[in-house]
Amino acid sequence: MQSARFEDLGGPHGTLNADALRADARRESFGLLALLSPGLLLVFTVIIVPIGWLFWLSLYDETGALSAANYARFFEQASYIRTFITTFKVAFFVTGACVLLGYPLAYMLSQLPRRAASICLIFVILPFWTSVLVRTYAWLVILQRKGLANSWLIDLGVISQPLPLANNFAGVIIGMTHIMLPFLVLPLYASMKTIDTDCLRAGMNLGASPAATFRQIFFPLSLPGLASGVVIVFVLCLGFFVTPALMGGGKVIMWAMRMEQTTSLYSNWGAGAALGVVLLAVTLALLGLFQWLLGARATGVWSSR
Template identity: 60%
Template sequence: MTLTLDRPGTLPAVAPNADALQRQGARERRALASLTLPGAALIFVVLILPIGWLFWQSFFGAAGQPTLENYARMLKPVYVRTFVTTFEVSGLVTLACVLLGYPVAYLLAQLPERLAGLLMIFVILPFWTSVLVRTYAWLVLLQRTGIINTWLVDAGLISEPLPLVHNMLGVVIGMVHVMLPFLILPLYASMRAIDPVYMRAAANCGATPAQAFRQVFLPLSLPGLAAGVGLVFVLCLGFYVTPALLGGGRVSMWAMQIADNISVYGNWGAASSLGVVLLIVTGIILYAFKRLFRTENFGGTH
């Protein structure tokens, strides 16, 4: 340490040198590392380790021999068709959630906070019911002898039941019901954070309500929209129960293919390779999506 005199007649002030500052910084880093170690260990056990095992297992065949056949078989038409169907369904569900969820979130954001909180109960109400129960409820509503078709036939609006289930339409309807809250919640939080002063300033500058919404409100809500779209799209990629029941075996998604490889064929290598490919493609799409929206994170910051 070095001693310095502030002015004559005063005690010298102690100025720490560079070595002392480095030792203090090292102690702080060790303390920070000790605090983050339990969380890092948990992430390693529940995330990194299973992904590593999945990647390793994908290079072994049913006989336990190292092979690349698990990846080569993905070029077969059945796997290509399932892969395309998975992203097609996920894209349609995400688009439907945006078209339905954005107006709802906008309406809630414009209401007083107390009333919006009350109406938010109806948004989160599906979380209180099992996905399996909701899927069977839609099956009762949409089947040929279900409530919707029966009502339409009795009202004379249609002459024969509409094919609303056991096809792509039924799968999309059931998945939208499940996924809609996941888009509304982050979007609503992002819209609530927008200062109303911006809209009033746009009006003072001569902008019409439509222009103010398009040029001010919509760009500011994009981070929340990106968060909701990313969350909905990723969750849709792993859906199993809803497509299996409402698709009636006619809509096969990637998760169903993985389950069949394990439960029917007992081939963990093939199932692991499907999971690895889905994980990589999902990561690429999310990165491209993030670059498209130019958001530094999906947390809803402006």
């Protein structure tokens, strides 16, 4: 950087020293690359290389011949199609539930005075940093047949027979919504904070009712933040493993569980790898589409963690 600035001075000195300065700049960027290289090398070896390897593997069938059999399977076998349908259904339901619960929460947080908001925010961030296993265990305790929810409802006389809440689709939705909710609330809240209150005040000054101000000014301005939260949650749902594996009762087979079964249980690496490749492709396509449409990165949530 220093050398670049000297070059800007131009003049006879600039041309005289150009070679030395260029060598200096080169040394500088080599130094920076050397700082980056251990991290980059590690990520490359542990993530990129194996994924490339798996992709290569997915192109061969059991006999070792080059074929698309591993991919054709997805369209031919009903069990795979069922898995995809279940996965997308869960992702849609969970994303929907997160929007319904998360939007009012983020809106409230953005309207509260700073102090109150930061106290409430603790209740969002703490679960975010609590192990997924702990939270899934909690929901198992609450939702199972003899769990807390059922015994409360029976004690209150609302129901006479325990409701099937865990080990099925409903359990997976409830547990996953709890885990995904902060991923929607945090970016949404951050974007709502940037909405200029003057716009709202101007709207109300001009005679709009609070409801109309919200509908015509605040809501449209909050949409990019909402979209970024929705994309993150949806994408995370597609590849989610822990909660459906523990709360699905073996009935809700999602994409990631299918991958685990095919590789660990049946040692069918080609099929498992193909599932992984398609999952990655869908994930990247959704994130890319989002970035292209809104010109923003959907990974913003991580910096606010």
